Amino acid sequence: ETGVTQSPTHLIKTRGQQVTLRCSSQSGHNTVSWYQQALGQGPQFIFQYYREEENGRGNFPPRFSGLQFPNYSSELNVNALELDDSALYLCASSRLAGNTGELFFGEGSRLTVL
Amino acid sequence: AQSVTQPDIHITVSEGASLELRCNYSYGATPYLFWYVQSPGQGLQLLLKYFSGDTLVQGIKGFEAEFKRSQSSFNLRKPSVHWSDAAEYFCAVGAGYGGTSYGKLTFGQGTILTVHP
Numbered sequence: 347e348t349g350v351t352q353s354p355t356h357l358i359k360t361r362g363q364q365v366t367l368r369c370s371s372q373s374g375h376n377t378v379s380w381y382q383q384a385l386g387q388g389p390q391f392i393f394q395y396y397r398e399e400e401n402g403r404g405n406f407p408p409r410f411s412g413l414q415f416p417n418y419s420s421e422l423n424v425n426a427l428e429l430d431d432s433a434l435y436l437c438a439s440s441r442l443a444g445n446t447g448e449l450f451f452g453e454g455s456r457l458t459v460l
Numbered sequence: 461a462q463s464v465t466q467p468d469i470h471i472t473v474s475e476g477a478s479l480e481l482r483c484n485y486s487y488g489a490t491p492y493l494f495w496y497v498q499s500p501g502q503g504l505q506l507l508l509k510y511f512s513g514d515t516l517v518q519g520i521k522g523f524e525a526e527f528k529r530s531q532s533s534f535n536l537r538k539p540s541v542h543w544s545d546a547a548e549y550f551c552a553v554g555a556g557y558g559g560t561s562y563g564k565l566t567f568g569q570g571t572i573l574t575v576h577p
Contacts, residue, residue, distance in 0.1 A: 350503075386569075387570070391566070402564055449506075
């Protein structure tokens with residue numbers, strides 16, 4: 347059983363650019379959530395996808411968007427990057443039915459915005 | 461709105477000593493509670509979870525946590541700490557299965573654990 351994998355692991359962008367982060371869910375999981383973890387903080391919920399649709403969103407602006415594909419992999423897109431977007435972005439997958447909220451996290455993509 | 465408070469930002473213990481990490485939550489319904497651990501540069505690993513039933517839950521690596529509804533607390537404990545336990549620990553509260561915010565966990569700020577030999 348493969349776990350949650352994320353790519354790239356590290357990347358550097360400049361302010362105003364756009365970035366796409368990718369996530370492959372754990373086998374058998376159909377729900378994916380994205381979190382932003384700023385340095386020294388706990389993770390903050392960005393949004394969740396189920397059946398290729400956004401199903402819950404945290405307090406993040408529309409320039410944060412996502413996709414979920416039929417194979418349950420996912421992308422996080424951030425437009426018009428700002429310095430405060432520098433963070434570790436974590437993807438988490440779960441199985442909606444028959445589960446009780448446990449999330450399985452990848453190791454994250456560390457984004458630096460200069 | 462749900463929230464989690466971890467009062468201790470940094471805790472230092474000696475190897476072999478006991479450990480208790482504090483967590484207080486605010487949630488309007490029956491909470492689903494979790495403790496995760498994060499090693500430097502790594503993702504989050506689930507230590508244990510509470511949904512219902514016995515208020516003392518056992519997790520991996522010898523950790524346990526006790527849910528106390530009257531105190532809105534879910535403290536993490538370990539009787540004897542190992543050097544490999546040094547990491548950052550996060551308490552989280554969620555809605556669990558069935559809610560539209562199913563995948564949403566609210567995390568505390570974390571507690572960094574340092575273990576002295």
